[in-house]
Amino acid sequence: MTSSSDVRDAVVADPAGTLLALDFDGTLAHIVDDPTRAFAHHDSVEALARLGSVLGQIAIITGRPVRQALALGGFEGLSGLGNLVIHGQYGAERWAAADGALTQPERPRAIVELAAMLPDWLDERGAHGVRLEDKGIAIAIHTRGIDPGVLGELAEPVARLAADLGLAVEPGRQVIELRAPGHDKGDSLRAIVADVRPRQVIFGGDDLGDLPAYDAVDEFRTHGGAGLLICSASEEQDALVARADLVLDGPDAVAEWLQALADDIAPS
Numbered sequence: 001m002t003s004s005s006d007v008r009d010a011v012v013a014d015p016a017g018t019l020l021a022l023d024f025d026g027t028l029a030h031i032v033d034d035p036t037r038a039f040a041h042h043d044s045v046e047a048l049a050r051l052g053s054v055l056g057q058i059a060i061i062t063g064r065p066v067r068q069a070l071a072l073g074g075f076e077g078l079s080g081l082g083n084l085v086i087h088g089q090y091g092a093e094r095w096a097a098a099d100g101a102l103t104q105p106e107r108p109r110a111i112v113e114l115a116a117m118l119p120d121w122l123d124e125r126g127a128h129g130v131r132l133e134d135k136g137i138a139i140a141i142h143t144r145g146i147d148p149g150v151l152g153e154l155a156e157p158v159a160r161l162a163a164d165l166g167l168a169v170e171p172g173r174q175v176i177e178l179r180a181p182g183h184d185k186g187d188s189l190r191a192i193v194a195d196v197r198p199r200q201v202i203f204g205g206d207d208l209g210d211l212p213a214y215d216a217v218d219e220f221r222t223h224g225g226a227g228l229l230i231c232s233a234s235e236e237q238d239a240l241v242a243r244a245d246l247v248l249d250g251p252d253a254v255a256e257w258l259q260a261l262a263d264d265i266a267p268s
């Protein structure tokens with residue numbers, strides 16, 4: 001069994017053979033009430049810009065649409081991040097800094113139907129105060145800031161509604177999302193690994209949607225690669241803690257860890 005410090009040493013010795021993949025909300029950005037104000041931690045962005053010029057590949061794998069991740073992270077055109085790829089909406093959208101090209105699926109019919117009926121549907125169930133985030137190919141129902149019981153009460157009816165519409169349910173921190181099925185963060189990570197063939201993979205996340213990427217790193221290790229699983233810990237979600245090699249205390253600690261790695265590999 002390789003320890004997290006062994007993998008970190010391997011990364012420092014062989015940065016070009018390393019894929020660093022990170023989740024956005026709760027890992028690079030603090031969780032805040034308003035999703036449009038969840039900006040990436042300045043120190044993380046600065047560290048990524050330094051690491052980008054030496055690591056083989058940097059990836060952000062997020063539930064956010066690519067354009068939001070770009071805007072909230074301030075990544076576009078940032079010097080040092082010419083090798084960044086972003087897989088948005090759990091892998092349904094893909095963008096690469098190398099050519100700036102964004103691939104996006106069309107809005108599914110089921111999401112069009114859902115958008116039309118969801119406000120009344122929620123009202124009929126007494127789910128007052130929830131906020132809807134329409135991401136084009138998915139809709140997130142946010143319950144942050146209202147009675148914490150509402151999320152649990154919505155879980156079963158939302159699952160039935162999703163099944164009726166042929167959609168997948170993506171649960172998260174004070175949010176339930178309905179989206180097209182057939183892809184997850186694990187598929188994204190596997191695709192990037194197949195593309196860049198790294199010898200070391202680091203993945204960091206904070207929420208349930210990151211677990212498929214944890215599975216992908218476990219598979220990578222089974223095939224002889226060196227993997228490092230980071231959990232950006234919170235009181236809200238502890239599902240990743242037992243599986244992580246390294247538990248950091250939220251986005252501030254993630255930023256410190258990235259800064260230390262950048263200092264070791266790419267001093268400014």
Ligand SMILES: O=P(O)(O)OC[C@H]1O[C@H](O[C@H]2O[C@H](CO)[C@@H](O)[C@H](O)[C@H]2O)[C@H](O)[C@@H](O)[C@@H]1O
Pocket residue numbers: 023024025026030031032033034035036038061062063064133135140142144172173174175177207209
């Ligand atoms: O995969 P991620 O990068 O972690 O994105 C998952 C969802 O994150 C966002 O919601 C979460 O962050 C919000 C801002 O801090 C917070 O208000 C909300 O309670 C969290 O669930 C985002 O709004 C979703 O679209 C993402 O799918």
